[in-house]
Amino acid sequence: MEQRVEKLKKIANEIRINTFHAITKAGGGHYGGCLSLPEILTVLYFDSMNVDPKKLKDNSRDRFILSKGHGGPALYATLAARGYFPLSALDELDVPLSKFPKHIDRLKLDAIDVSSGALGQGLSIAVGMAISLKQQKKPNRAYIVLGDGECNSGQVWEAAMSASKYHLSNIIAIVDNNTYQLDGPIETVMPLEPFEKKWKSFGWKTFDIDGHDVKSLINTINKAKEEKSRPTVIIANTIKGKGISFMENATYWHSGTVSKEELNQCLIELEELK
Amino acid sequence: MFDRIGGVKMISEMVSTQETYGKTLVELGDENKDIFALEADLMRCSGSKLFEDKYPDRHLQLGIAEQNLVGVAAGLAAMGRIPYVSTFANFLTQRACDQIVMSLAYNKFNVKLVGSFAGITSGNNGGTHISVCDIAITRCIPNMKVMDPGDCNEFRHAIIAASKDEGPTYIRQAKGPMKTIFDNTHKFEIGKGYKFGDGKDITLVSAGITTSLAMDALATLQKENIKARLIHLPTIKPADSDLIIESAKATGAILTIENHSVLGGLGGLVSEIVSKNYPVIIDSIGLKDTWGLNADIEFQLKYFGFTVENIVKKSKELIAKK
Numbered sequence: 001m002e003q004r005v006e007k008l009k010k011i012a013n014e015i016r017i018n019t020f021h022a023i024t025k026a027g028g029g030h031y032g033g034c035l036s037l038p039e040i041l042t043v044l045y046f047d048s049m050n051v052d053p054k055k056l057k058d059n060s061r062d063r064f065i066l067s068k069g070h071g072g073p074a075l076y077a078t079l080a081a082r083g084y085f086p087l088s089a090l091d092e093l094d095v096p097l098s099k100f101p102k103h104i105d106r107l108k109l110d111a112i113d114v115s116s117g118a119l120g121q122g123l124s125i126a127v128g129m130a131i132s133l134k135q136q137k138k139p140n141r142a143y144i145v146l147g148d149g150e151c152n153s154g155q156v157w158e159a160a161m162s163a164s165k166y167h168l169s170n171i172i173a174i175v176d177n178n179t180y181q182l183d184g185p186i187e188t189v190m191p192l193e194p195f196e197k198k199w200k201s202f203g204w205k206t207f208d209i210d211g212h213d214v215k216s217l218i219n220t221i222n223k224a225k226e227e228k229s230r231p232t233v234i235i236a237n238t239i240k241g242k243g244i245s246f247m248e249n250a251t252y253w254h255s256g257t258v259s260k261e262e263l264n265q266c267l268i269e270l271e272e273l274k
Numbered sequence: 275m276f277d278r279i280g281g282v283k284m285i286s287e288m289v290s291t292q293e294t295y296g297k298t299l300v301e302l303g304d305e306n307k308d309i310f311a312l313e314a315d316l317m318r319c320s321g322s323k324l325f326e327d328k329y330p331d332r333h334l335q336l337g338i339a340e341q342n343l344v345g346v347a348a349g350l351a352a353m354g355r356i357p358y359v360s361t362f363a364n365f366l367t368q369r370a371c372d373q374i375v376m377s378l379a380y381n382k383f384n385v386k387l388v389g390s391f392a393g394i395t396s397g398n399n400g401g402t403h404i405s406v407c408d409i410a411i412t413r414c415i416p417n418m419k420v421m422d423p424g425d426c427n428e429f430r431h432a433i434i435a436a437s438k439d440e441g442p443t444y445i446r447q448a449k450g451p452m453k454t455i456f457d458n459t460h461k462f463e464i465g466k467g468y469k470f471g472d473g474k475d476i477t478l479v480s481a482g483i484t485t486s487l488a489m490d491a492l493a494t495l496q497k498e499n500i501k502a503r504l505i506h507l508p509t510i511k512p513a514d515s516d517l518i519i520e521s522a523k524a525t526g527a528i529l530t531i532e533n534h535s536v537l538g539g540l541g542g543l544v545s546e547i548v549s550k551n552y553p554v555i556i557d558s559i560g561l562k563d564t565w566g567l568n569a570d571i572e573f574q575l576k577y578f579g580f581t582v583e584n585i586v587k588k589s590k591e592l593i594a595k596k
Contacts, residue, residue, distance in 0.1 A: 063352070106381055114352060118376035124342045125377060128349020128357075135331050142349070155373070158342035166334075 004047075005215045011081055012042040012214065013273045016243050018077040018090060020270060026073075026094035028257030029102055031247050033147060034074040036178040036211070036238035040145060041078040043217040044174075048225075049143055053084040056110050062140050063129050065114045067122025068147030068176060069103035070255075075112075076100055084111045120153025122146060123173065127159050130168040130231075141170045141225075149181030152190045157202065163231040164203030171231040172224045173204075176211060178240035182254045199233045211236025244269055289426035291450030292321030295388065298433045299325040299358060303332065309437065310350055310357040312336060314343045320360035320390045320447065340365050344373035344385075351383035356437055362396070363389025363405035363446060367412055378442045379417045385443075386436045387412075392422070392446035393533035394566050394574040395483060404566025410538025412444040413511050419464060420511040422446040422482035422533075425455045428508055431462035439464055446482055448533075449571075453486045467514030469521070473501030476589045477521040477528045479544050481507045484531040484559075484580060491585035500589060510540065515547045522552045527592040529557050531585060536560040555595050557588055 015038040023029040045051065049062040066075050073093055080087045092098035099108045103117030114125050122144050129142040150156060163171055181189050192198070199206045205227050209216045217236065224232035240254070241247030244266050258266060299322055303309040311322040312334045326333035336343045340361055347357040359366070366389050367374065378385050389408050396403040412420045421436075421443065423429040429447065436443040443464075471492055480488035485506045495502040503525065505517055522528060528548065532540035541558030548554055559579045567574050575581065579588075 059354075114348075115376075115381050118372055121341075121345050121373060121377045124345020124373070125349035125352060127342070128346040128351070129353050130349070131334065131346065132350050132353035132355050155339075155341040155345065158337075158339035159345065161339070162336055162342055162346065 001215075005218070008042050008046055008214045011046060012038040015042060015074065015077045015081050017270050017273060018080065018087065019074045020244070020266065022073050022077060022090040022093045024258060024263065025091060028255070029073060029094070030070040030255045031244070032180065032240040032250070032253040032255070033068060033176070033178065034071055035242045035244065035247065036176050036240050037071050037074040037145070038078070039212045039214050039217060040174055040176060040236055040238070041074060043214060043221065044143055045078050045082045047218050048221040050140060053082055053111070060138070060140055063113045063142045065116065065122040065126050065142070065144040066104055067116055067144055068119065068150060069116030071145070071176070072100070072102055072104045075104060079111050119147065119150035120155045123156050123159035123163070126171050126173065127163050127166070127168060130163070130171045131166055133170055134166070134168065141172055144171065144173045146173060146175045148175055148177045148179060148186055148192060149189070151175065151192055151195070160199065160202040160204065167229050168231045169227045169229055172221060173231065173233045175233060175235050176238055177235050178238045180240045180249065180251060180254065184251050196235055203230060205230045205232045207232070207234045209234060209236055211238035212242060243273055287454045288451040289454055290321070291426055291429060291447050291452055292319070294321070294426040294429050295360070295433070295447060296321035296324030298430045300328050302434065302437050303329050306356065306437065308355045310334065310355055312343055312347050312357050312359045314338055314340050314361040314365070316361045316390065319362070320388065322358070322360060340370040341373045344370040345377050347385045348373070348377040348381060348383045351385045352381070356384055356386065358386045358388055358433070360388040360390055360447070362403060363392040363408045364403065367405065367408040367444070371411055374412070375415055379415045382417050382441055384440055386433070387442065387444045388447050389444060390447045391449045392482065394571055394578070395449035395533065396566065397449060397571045397574075398569055400568040401565040406535040406561050406566060407538065408444070408446070409510055409534050409540070410542070413538065413543070417441055418511065419443040419509065421464070421509050423508045424482060424485035424506055425452045426450070427454060427456045427458065427460055428462050431460070432508065435462060435464050448483050452483065455486050455489060462508065465509050465512045465514060467517040468506045468508070469503060469517060470506065471503040473503045474524050475501040475527070475593055477525045478502060478504045478585065478589070479507060479518070479528060479530045479540060480504065480532070481510060481540055482533050484533055487580055487582065488531050488585065491582045494582050494586055495589060498586065500593070502589060507540065510543060513543055513547065515551070518544055518547050519551045522548045522554045526554045526596050528554060529559065529585065529588050529592055531580065532558065532560040533580070534560055536562055555592055557592055559584060559588060
C-alpha cells in the first residue's frame with residue numbers, strides 16, 4: 001500500500017506540473033482550481049475507477065463527470081498520464097478548434113463522458129447515470145467532482161435530494177473544497193457552512209478529508225464503495241493553487257496569467273515538487 | 275364525421291392529448307426498454323401515469339425541480355437511454371433553459387422534451403402558466419428539433435418519430451383535447467411541411483392547434499372565392515423551407531397563425547426564410563409581444579384573433595397589399 005501511495009503521490013505531482021505548463025503555454029487560465037485537483041483525479045483514474053484508455057466506450061466502465069469544467073487542464077494532464085493520449089497533446093490546450101478547450105467537451109474528446117462549464121449541472125447528470133445503472137442492476141458507478149463554489153447553485157441541492165430519494169449508492173461525489181471561488185473566499189461570496197451537515201441532512205453519507213492526502217482519498221473512496229443505500233459525498237479539503245506559493249489561497253489566481261518574473265519562481269517551486 | 279378541406283379528409287372528433295401521450299409512451303416502452311418518462315409533479319397533466327403504472331422502474335418523479343429534471347434526463351441519455359421529459363411548456367423551457375442548452379443540447383444528448391399545456395391551451399390558469407416564448411427559446415438552440423403537432427394522431431407520430439431521431443427534440447403538447455384532423459394514413463416526418471390546397475392568392479401557415487382553425491378558414495376563403503393554400507408545419511425546426519419558398523413564389527403573400535408570441539416563433543421563422551429567398555408580404559396572427567390572459571381558451575382565441583373571421587380579414591388585407 002505505502003509503495004502504491006508513494007507512486008500515486010509522484011504521479012499527482014507530475015500532473016500538477018504538467019497542468020501548470022499546459023495552462024502557462026496557453027497564455028494563462030484557471031491555475032487555482034486546476035492545481036487543487038491532481039491528487040483527487042490521480043486517485044480516481046489510477047486507483048478507484050474502473051476505466052481503461054484502451055476501452056474508451058466500454059459500457060461496463062465507471063462514468064466520470066468533472067462538474068467544475070474549468071478544471072479541464074488538470075483532467076487533460078491526468079488523462080495523458082493515464083495513457084489516453086500522449087503528453088504532447090496538452091500543447092493543444094486553448095488552441096483554436098482543438099480537442100482541448102478550457103472547459104471540457106465530450107463531442108471533441110472521446111475520453112470525456114459529459115461536457116461541462118456551466119456550473120452546478122453535473123450532479124443531476126450523475127443522478128441520471130446512476131439511475132440508469134441501478135435500473136439495469138449494473139455494478140459500475142457514477143463518479144463526479146464538484147467545485148465547492150458551484151454548490152452555491154440550487155440545482156446541486158435538487159440533485160442531492162433526488163439522489164437520496166432513489167438511494168443512489170452508486171454515486172460517489174467528491175467536492176474539491178478549495179474554499180475560494182472567482183470573486184473571493186466562499187465564506188464571503190456565499191457561505192456554505194455547515195457544509196457537511198447540509199449533505200447529511202439531504203440523506204448522503206459524508207466524509208470530510210484532506211483532499212491532497214492520497215492514502216486518505218483511496219481509503220475513503222473504498223469505504224464509499226461499500227455503502228449500499230445512500231449516495232456518498234467526500235468533502236476533500238484542498239488548497240486552491242497548491243504547489244505555487246503565491247497562488248495558494250489567493251483570489252486572483254482563480255484565473256490569471258503569470259509574468260516572466262513569476263514564471264521563474266514557479267519553475268523553482270515546481271522543481272521542488274519532483 | 276368526415277368532410278374534405280383542401281384535399282384532406284377531416285375527422286371531427288376530439289382526442290385527449292394526455293391519453294395520447296400516455297398510450298404512446300407505453301407503446302414505445304413495450305418495444306424499447308430504454309424508454310424512460312420523467313415528470314416534475316405534473317404527471318396528471320401530461321398523461322404519463324399510464325407509463326408509470328406499467329413501467330414504474332422507468333418512470334421518474336423528480337418533483338418541482340425542473341433544472342434537475344432536465345439534468346437527470348441528460349444523465350440517462352449519456353447512458354444510451356431515451357428519456358421523455360414532461361412538464362408545462364413554460365416551466366420546462368424557461369426554468370430549465372440553461373440545462374436544456376448546456377446539459378442537453380451542447381452534449382447532443384438524445385432527450386425528448388415535451389412541453390405540456392402549450393401556449394394559450396393552458397386556458398384560465400393565468401399568464402404565469404401560458405408559454406409565449408417556448409418555441410423562440412428552443413428554436414435557436416443548436417442541435418434542437420422543435421415540433422408543434424396539429425392533432426393527436428400527429429402528436430403520437432411525433433413522439434414515435436422523436437424516439438427514432440438521434441438528438442434532443444422539443445415537442446409541444448396542447449392541454450387538449452385536440453380536434454382530429456388527420457387520419458391514420460397521415461405520414462408524419464420530422465422536417466416535412468404539409469400543403470393543403472393549391473390557391474395562388476395567399477398562403478396560410480399554421481402549426482399546432484391553429485391548423486384546424488386554418489383549415490376552417492381555408493374553407494371559408496374558398497366560399498368567398500379567394501384561392502388560398504395552407505401549409506401546416508408540425509416541425510418548426512428543421513423547417514420545410516422549400517415548401518414555404520415555393521408557396522411564397524406561388525402566392526406572393528403569407529399569413530402565419532401561431533399559438534405563441536409573434537416574435538421568434540412561426541411568424542419569425544417564415545419571415546426569415548422568405549426574406550432571404552423570395553421576399554413577399556407577411557402578416558402574423560399570434561400574441562403580439564404580450565402575455566397570455568387569465569381567461570378560458572375560447573376567450574383567448576377570440577381576443578388574440580384566432581378566428582376564421584380574422585384570418586379571412588387579414589388574408590384580404592394582405593392580398594390587397596400585394
